[in-house]
Amino acid sequence: MSKKKLLVMGREVIKNQAKGPVTLHISERLEKHPPPEDIRTIPRIIEEKCIMCGTCVKVCPTHCLWMEKDDKDNGMIWLLRPQCMWCGHCQTYCPKDAIHIDREPSLSVSLFSFNVRQDYEMICAKGSFKGEKAEKKLAEVIEEGAKTIKEIEEFRS
Amino acid sequence: MAEDFRSRFRVLTDGSDTPLGADHHIFIGPQHPWAEEPAHFIIHLKGERVVEANIRIGFNLRGMEKAMEARTWRQNTMLIPRACGICSAVHQNVYVRLVERLAGIEDQVSERAKLIRMFSCEAERVHSHMLWYGILAHDAGFDTLFHVTWRDREIIMDIVEDISGNRVNPALMLIGGVKRDLPKEKADKARPMINDLIKQVEYHKKVFTEETSIVNRLENVGVLTKEDAKKVTPNGPTARGSGLPYDIRKTFPYELYDDIDWNVVYYTEGDVLATTLVRLDETLESLRMLNQILDRLETASGELLQRVKPRISEGKYMTRAEAPRGEDIHYGIANGTDKPERYKIRAPSLGNIDATLKRMDGEYIADMPVILRSYDPCFSCTNRVMIINQSTGEKKIMGQDEFARRAIKAKKYNRPFF
Structure with a gap:
């Protein structure tokens, strides 16, 4: 594997570590991503x-x-x-x-x-x-x- | 030409229509982990190569066309999007244009209403294509791409949800116009999201064309040449991947598709990679169309909903539109009351089955999942046909009551239905 590829991969790893998990718990997701205002119900x-x-x-x-x-x-x-x-x-x-x-x-x-x-x-x-x-x-x-x-x-x- | 053509649809179950030279037979479905859809694929093999692949459909008759005859034209507006889980807006668009034509008000629909309808249809095409090439990557064993595409698909789902109130079934269209307006605030909110998505889809395209692990799985697999394609009559992206530049939006324009600047995407290679690239390019094209529609909506005016009487005058008409999977055809007969006399839906997947099974000839069995996925199977809208096995030549018509009574008796006394 070339050095350049390793560097790119390393950068991605560090970036993802800093960002934390992408998946969210459903309650957390609802807080950050509320339903739209125009939601249709009964x-x-x-x-x-x-x-x-x-x-x-x-x-x-x-x-x-x-x-x-x-x-x-x-x-x-x-x-x-x-x-x-x-x-x-x-x-x-x-x-x-x-x-x-x-x-x-x-x-x-x-x-x-x-x-x-x-x-x-x-x-x-x-x-x-x-x-x-x-x-x-x-x-x-x-x-x-x-x-x-x-x-x-x-x-x- | 007719002699070359052998339909891939099978009715008999005793194996008397097996092709010569096959030594192994693999049956897939109706219940199978690969497919969510109820279809029975019969793949005849010689060694590791496919001799012929056949299909049996008709496991899931939902009786929607009959149900429509019992409901009014207005009520059917909300039943018809349920024909398909993904392309609901397109089915509704075809239906409302048919009823508008029968009622004689197709010229009165305002420009603004037409643009909102187009926005709904194109947004649907984007999320349908993104869903499909995600699943294709999953079938080809590239699950990372599957997760990446489905993560980015949420952007367009959020736009649809913001505008219509629902994620998958926008149900914006009504006979004579649209239900909701698309105000300027929502357009301003959607524009940066669309631009983000364009960048993401360009990245997906880069992966599909440059990453060798996926290109090797798709390139030169399941080639359908232009000559073969003309015989087995595919439609939609399956046809455009084989060099048939046929798109209803261009050849028979409806709504305002002829006023908007866009191109028909087609490739001539005919393999699975070509159909994938058609869909990727079409996604980009649709996203650019969404931006154009939002620009035009700023100046477009007109009433959102025209008043239409519940009774539709006598007549019959056929409309069609370009669904994400291909050509969607509806045919309706009105008898002067507020209910349809007869209604018929021909969904695009049905036209693509023959072409896709033709692709299998001479291919390896290991490429089967990718090839069968290539036409975006969607049987929830295809299965509107009931095939009756008439091996004894006996015909019997059964009413609803008798059918229900038999079912209950079979359940009660634990005996077979027939």
Whole structure:
């Protein structure tokens, strides 16, 4: 090996020693490299602006939104969080700009948790549906979800 | 010409279509540590030389085209990028151009929206090519280069993430425009990163052309001459490595590719090194295009999203685009409602299989991983074909319910499905 090559290699070794490891622990990496500001997660609805037209439910590609309503002031929309793929169609096609996409990065790791209590979320409840009725419906869908998961587990075993 | 051509796709499993003169047969896949993709390669050998290599595909039918018929045109905009894990933006681009044409609004899409679409497509080409030549180095036993390229790939991934909010699936395009703007602050942030990446890719090219340990593994391996290439019809970088300068962006320009200054890269050698260099040069070309697009975005104006009615009028149309792997073709039929009547996707990997297996003829078995990798196999977008073995000549159509019932019964009583 020529002297010049050895010198080059030696320089690289010293440089890498001084620099320290390139690989970082995940927590360290998250500190140095935060998620972008425009990260996409689940939709949020501003209740005052919502007119319960149902466009978001119709355009949702994964059918993760459901709706129940009497008229434009009384109704509720709930969301199955792990089924949402954060595409933002509901935000794009909302005629009243009532929907925005949440930018909380911790929500972006919501895969199927198999804990249905966390999976379902009432994102909008208006008028007479607010309060008791919405809570009752949420408990109902959570029960249904738990039944489905039980069936899947039985089929698998 | 037709007599010379023998398709490499095989359906029979009894070995009756084995070529003459082969004494050993090696089977690779559908599950194999080398390949992430579900394909069954059958390699017939005489001694250490390959006589013929065949393939069976169709292990992973996902039924996406059927699923699209049950969803509206708007919903399908978000389903179609899932056709491929890496080239998602290109599939979405082809789809939205098809629907815009059917709706008759293809002239109304603004310049700014077109430029943002192009940015997304080119950024995707860069990260797809970098991923591919990293894995090629890994297959050739040069793991250092694999780690170096994948480290540098993070730069372009960060740019994509910053602009779209997602790392791999930007999903920026919509029927009639784009979803998000690319503001000036983000462009200013991206420009130095792109320039850094250009330097890094030039370094990768230097390694691929000067480092003897990798050049010896790739040079004069799996040569596909121009005459052979014309018979087996490869597309994309596989064709451009064999001296066929055919690029959809140049031959049938879409978006604003004819307004931007760039060159088609092609090599005439036809070996695996030539396809690698095509992709390396194309990465550099795409990075320079990204800089040009960012410059043009400063002055380009126009509305981001045009209003399109959910119902698409009757008609049928075909669009195509240059995906990182080759030519991507979509064909759609609209019936006047808000859902497609029929939709068909021809992904680029399918067109490249015959050409790549042709490369294997007369090569050593030890070069097999490199040659099979050379066309960037991506079966998640190829496997949309179901082959039914009709050895008895019997045909049976099974509905979804019966299929599910049979599956459950087979599971319950522990007996075979058919």
